[in-house]
Amino acid sequence: KNQVEQSPQSLIILEGKNCTLQCNYTVSPFSNLRWYKQDTGRGPVSLTIMTFSENTKSNGRYTATLDADTKQSSLHITASQLSDSASYICVVRDTGTASKLTFGTGTRLQVTL
């Protein structure tokens, strides 16, 4: 069964600090991995999409890494801001004929003063 596991479940950091969120997956065969940001009460917004051949991808202060051999990804947030407070969801797509997305349960990040 395809699974995506994220850690930690929740995280509190001070504004200006960096943090790293983790994602492990068992989805096979692998197509791509996505990170989304979801503000409370809103829909998810895409941050990055990485394919098998991509190790690192950045979007402003967000940097995602992918290790397809160990089936792990991380999302690093640099110089956090209050507006980074949200849930961050890791999503993996397979390449089957009925290819679909497997969603993690998310990491809830709170950035405080």
Next chain:
Amino acid sequence: DGGITQSPKYLFRKEGQNVTLSCEQNLNHDAMYWYRQDPGQGLRLIYYSQIVNDFQKGDIAEGYSVSREKKESFPLTVTSAQKNPTAFYLCASSMFEGTGNQPQHFGDGTRLSIL
């Protein structure tokens, strides 16, 4: 601005009642999706459509129905057969292309509750 509009933002259902959630997109996307989000769980796919007048069941289609009469619209009906409908419902759309590397764009959801 291009985007996905879901309405209403909040919806209440009485016992035995069918309710319909609206989803409209002006992104000219071919594919549209409906997801259900429950606390502590990942998003689960209800139905998806890759082209007008065609749609497929997702993982949790029982108690739901959809239609795709126009490219821009993909309404979801929660029927009385869905015994646990309380959830946050998200509609999404994407370009339909062979690699599957296009992101899904989401609306801001409809929160459905039981009266």
